Structure formats: structure tokens, C-alpha cells
Amino acid sequence: MEAKGVKLKETVILCIDIGGTMVRVGALDQQGTLLSVSETRFESRSGPEAGFKAITQLSKAILDECGRKRLLGIGLGVTGPVDHLRGTINNPFTLPTWDNVPIVDWFAKWSGTPVVLENDADMAALGEYWLGAGQNIQRLYVVTVGTGIGTAFILKGEIYRGINGAHPEGGHQIIDPEGPDCYCGAKGCWESLASGSAITSQAQSMLVESPSSILMSLSGGKINTVDARMVTDAARQGDQLAVEVVQRAAHYLSLGLINTLMMFAPDMVVLTGGVIKSLDLFLPTIIQAVQLHNVMVPTTQIIITPASLGYYAGLYGCAYAVLRQANT
């Protein structure tokens, strides 16, 4: 894919992935080569103006580093809700203070180039569709299991969009109405039961009653520093509490996946996000569930696979989104 009338070797696409606590900035060429990349922690509570300033500083450094002269455009993948059509971030939930922020205008004025804004899950999915595990898959569903659970559906190469351009949120489907409250309004949504945060909070609350767990020593006795990574590490070592927490999360992860298979019957589900680094711990439960539910929908025909672009899937997706827009 190539933008018309632009010399390939001079051009660069600026790709920015804004998460709840980190910003990743990359410079990519039109073939999807990552020319330079950096990331930084970022504190959304300092406000959108301060955040924008920090991101543009990092962006400038990345563009200088890659040495390319002509900026083709900017792709922004941002933890949602975002409004793709209006170009605004509306996410006071995981980006406190970032509500109704006209981020596309800001970047367009800063750069003088086109800017595309999408939900970060959509960008990661586009990346996997372009260069990753989901290449040329007609019905590609991507689930990001990290701090939260985000979903994206790429249908015949296009981001599936809902009413007025809304990004669907499969991560907030209700899985167990007896589950914990979530900021989304639901009790027991998928994110509240199977995300990294869910694993963390479940382990922390159980740890109070089970101080013999090795999580106590792994965390230096500081229960509130236990995180999902520690839990999966402890589970690998056979720690009973950690195994229980992982099994519970695997159960709920499976339920949400089964619902996804029932409702979309996709060709492939690509799993990504921090928790999926420990996919081997969850996979036996997932496989069992898929086999059990192979009655109404041919679930066992559906490929469930980890993402292949890993950490930078969102950046590749940003580049693809800019290129697609440049070519339409």
C-alpha cells in the first residue's frame, strides 16, 4: 500500500498508542517497518494539555531520530471511549480528566497532516490484520486482555463500527450477574472477572486470608503490590492460591470467548494484552469450553490464537489506518 505521488523513502507515519499509564510512540514506513520507537509513563491526571505536550515532545524526538523528512500522517490509538468521527477522547474512566478532548484537532494543528483516531483495540486489530496473525481473515475478532478487556472486530478488512460510529465493548458483556461492580454500570462484566485487574484484586483479597501463599514473599509482604504477573508466576510454581485465582480467571475468560463465538462465529479470535503472555495457563480451560459448546455454532472450527505482533500491534495498526485513509 502506497500513498499516491509521495516518494516512499522520504515518508514516515507517526504512530501513537495512548494507554491508561503508558504512551508508546513509533515512526513507521509505508511497508510497516518500525524505524524508531519509544515509550514513556504518563499520568493522565495531570490533564490533557500536559499530556499532549509530553506526547508531542516524545513524537518530535522520534521523528528526528528516524531522519525522515515527510510526515504522511498521524495515527492515534487511544484507550476508549473515543469518538472516531468527531476526533475526541471521551474517557474519564481510564484516562481521568480526559473527557471531550479534541485530540485530532490538536495533532492536526501541531503537524499540518491528516490524523486518524481509533480505539486502541481497533488499532491493535488492524495491525494484526495487516501484518500479524489475522492477515486476510474475513471475520477477525481481537480480544485484548490487559488491565481491562478490549475487543475489536475487523470484518472484511474494515473496522466494524456500531451506532453513530460507536466502538462496541465486548469486554463489558455481562458474564456473571453475581460478579463485582464495574464502572461500566454492570455487575460481573467480562473485564471485572477476567482482566489483569480482576486477577490482581481477586488475589489481593484472597491473600489476606492465606498468608502462606508464596505471593506474600514475592510481594515482600506488601499485598497491594501483588499484580497479575506475580499471580501467574506463582501459579507456575504451584502456589495453591495463585492456581485458584488463575483457574477462576480462565473460567471467566472462556465464558466471554464462548459468547463471542456464539454471537459472531468469527473465523479467528486473536488474543493479545499482558495477561495473554501467560496464555498457556488459560488454554486448557479455553479448549475444554470450546469443545463443550460446539453444538449450535461450529466453535471447534474457529482458530483461537495469540497475536503475533505483540507489544507494538497498535502502532502497526495506526500506520495502516493512516495509509488506508491516504488511499481513499
Add this chain to the structure above:
Amino acid sequence: MEAKGVKLKETVILCIDIGGTMVRVGALDQQGTLLSVSETRFESRSGPEAGFKAITQLSKAILDECGRKRLLGIGLGVTGPVDHLRGTINNPFTLPTWDNVPIVDWFAKWSGTPVVLENDADMAALGEYWLGAGQNIQRLYVVTVGTGIGTAFILKGEIYRGINGAHPEGGHQIIDPEGPDCYCGAKGCWESLASGSAITSQAQSMLVESPSSILMSLSGGKINTVDARMVTDAARQGDQLAVEVVQRAAHYLSLGLINTLMMFAPDMVVLTGGVIKSLDLFLPTIIQAVQLHNVMVPTTQIIITPASLGYYAGLYGCAYAVLRQANT
């Protein structure tokens, strides 16, 4: 919509809706006028050959009655699973003995015309899209709440199909993992908790402990004859047991709808099926749930409305499917 080179006033489309216990047969013209229609109870256990014979007899009578000479094609809407591409019914669940039945071949040989087979929920949805509540709706989700729960998604006027043409089954999404077992393999799927059958079995099992319910007199003391209609009638009269059963079903109906809104963010959800005749009893709970979950997806913008074609939506959809095929 008009098939090429065919004189409109002579042509007719044969539309057949095969449910678990009833077959409906209609003759429609190309404008969607129902020229003649009939239905009959039908016992799938007698086997597909006997069923086919009974349906063709009824079809012949309907075609004779409408007086049109030229049969344009046949549309078949059948309770799923069916295989649209292979033209087979694979449903030993709600059509016992009907497994791998090449129904399209049978009807094609019988009629010498094109035959289109779709899941009955898809046919009803096409009908509502063509002439009913969902006309020109870009993202139209249809939920049929009857004996079971069937779903269909019409995206830009096309039936959304899953892997290898599979029909997704939103009715078998898991809503409450503590719920009852379903033939689909799940515990606590939507159908097992909010369908007419779910209402029936919940009421029957509660009635054993609460013989003072007016359902006892409504059913003449025969608990196993209590059905969903009796329950909604009793709830209208303020019967405590019936009100409880209806509230429970309304709660679960809402949860499945919320998940549908979260995962598809459609422009409209059209509700149909026998249970929806009592939609007024369920609506307050649904509205409350929609308002509560209006955080991640703009759920309150989504229109939720009963079907407008009622009983015959599937027949209209059959005609539309035949016309579309004739015009492609």
C-alpha cells in the same frame, strides 16, 4: 424489487416457515402481498420424509388457492441449525430426526425452481428489514423470544454470516453460569433463562411449592400444562408467583439485550416471538437496564422495538430472500 423478464401478475413465491411444532406456508407476490396462507401442526418425529410430504401437500393447496401460474422460487425459513450453503437441515434438537436433511434438493426437484434456505430467525429479520420495523436500518439486530431464543443480524441489508456460513446463535450466549443446563452445552445461556420454555419451567417448578397461585386454577390443577402465556396472564392479575417468574425472566432478557448492545452497538433491536406479545410486562426492566449501561456504548440511542409484521415476518423474509437471489 422485480425479477427480470417475468410478468409480475402471474408470478408467485412460495414461502415456508418450519418451526418446532408448526409449519406455515404462504404464497406472496413480488410486492410482498400475502396472497394465501395456511398453517398446520407438524410432528417432526415422524421423520423428514413424512414431514416433506405433508409440507408439499399444503404447499400445493396454497399455490392452487392463490391461482398464480408461475412459481418464481421457494424460500425456506427453518428452526436451526441449518446449512445455508449446503442446503441442509441439521437440527436433531428442536426437529428430532431432522439431521443432515437435503431439504433444498428435495424442494428443487419437487418444484423445478430455485430454493433458498435460511435459519428462521434470519428470515424473520429479512422480513422486518424489507417491510417491517427495521426498514433501511443499517445495523439491525432481531431477537425472537418464543419457545427458544433466536437471533439474527442484518448488516447493510445482508444477513451477517459466520465461519463457513454458520448462523450465530446469540440466544445461547451465557448469561448466568449458575443457570440451568441447555442442550447447547452451556449452563445458563440466554434461552435457558429468558425464553418461553424457561418461563414455563420456572413457573411449573415454583408452583409445586405455591399451590395458592391462580396458575393452579388457570391450568385446572394440571401443573404440566402451565405455559408462558398463562404465566403472563396471571402476572397481569397480580399473582405473586407469576409476577416473580416474569420479573426473573425480564431480568435475564435484559442482560442478554445489554450484551447484544455492548457487542454490536446496533442501530435498532427488533423483538419478536410469542413472549414479546407481553413486552409491556418486560419493558420497564429493559429500559432501566439500558439506562444503567449507557457508559461504554451509547445504549440509550439504540431503538428497541417490537416487530411490526408479527406472525408472518418469516414468510415475508422468505419472499425477500428469493427475490434477492433472483436479482443477483
